[in-house]
Amino acid sequence: xxxxxxxxxxxxxxxxxxxxxxxxxxxxxxxxxxxxxxxxxxxxxxxxxxxxxxxxxxxxxxxxxxxxxxxxxxxxxxxxxxxxxxxxxxxxxxxxxxxxxxxxxxxxxxxxxxxxxxxxxxxxxxxxxxxxxxxxxxxxxxxxxxxxxxxxxxxxxxxxxxxxxxxxx
Ligand code: FES
Numbered sequence: 001x002x003x004x005x006x007x008x009x010x011x012x013x014x015x016x017x018x019x020x021x022x023x024x025x026x027x028x029x030x031x032x033x034x035x036x037x038x039x040x041x042x043x044x045x046x047x048x049x050x051x052x053x054x055x056x057x058x059x060x061x062x063x064x065x066x067x068x069x070x071x072x073x074x075x076x077x078x079x080x081x082x083x084x085x086x087x088x089x090x091x092x093x094x095x096x097x098x099x100x101x102x103x104x105x106x107x108x109x110x111x112x113x114x115x116x117x118x119x120x121x122x123x124x125x126x127x128x129x130x131x132x133x134x135x136x137x138x139x140x141x142x143x144x145x146x147x148x149x150x151x152x153x154x155x156x157x158x159x160x161x162x163x164x165x166x167x168x169x
Contacts (some may be wrong), residue, residue: 061162108152
């Protein structure tokens with residue numbers, strides 16, 4: 001072996017060293033990534049699981065059917081257990097129930113203008129909004145004022161002598 005051969009081998013080793021280091025760097029990075037995923041993946045999955053749960057609704061009995069005579073308005077307040085992510089709370093809701101020829105309707109008292117709570121005035125047979133003077137009839141239709149649409153109606157049914165409303169939970 002001559003001096004020129006030694007010199008060429010030395011150059012080849014110098015060229016191979018950076019490639020090997022690069023390969024080792026990638027391998028170490030890959031192993032570290034896999035370890036981090038193995039350790040934190042289940043933890044992140046556990047932490048995020050309540051946020052991924054789909055919200056579902058349920059039917060809630062809020063009054064006895066006999067308590068809502070035909071043609072009369074009844075204000076009913078009830079609470080619903082709501083699970084939102086990690087929070088669990090009992091939320092209170094109010095609805096106005098009215099029985100007419102078509103059955104029972106459940107009106108949400110939130111004004112459709114800016115959300116103020118309307119009050120039913122039995123002597124006028126109207127819902128009045130204290131904020132900007134919106135007026136709704138007993139079926140929730142706009143009579144006058146700025147509200148752009150009728151009061152919202154909650155899904156309602158009468159079953160087993162009780163009035164049920166459907167709420168997101
Ligand atoms: S919020 Fe009811 S009329 Fe404006």
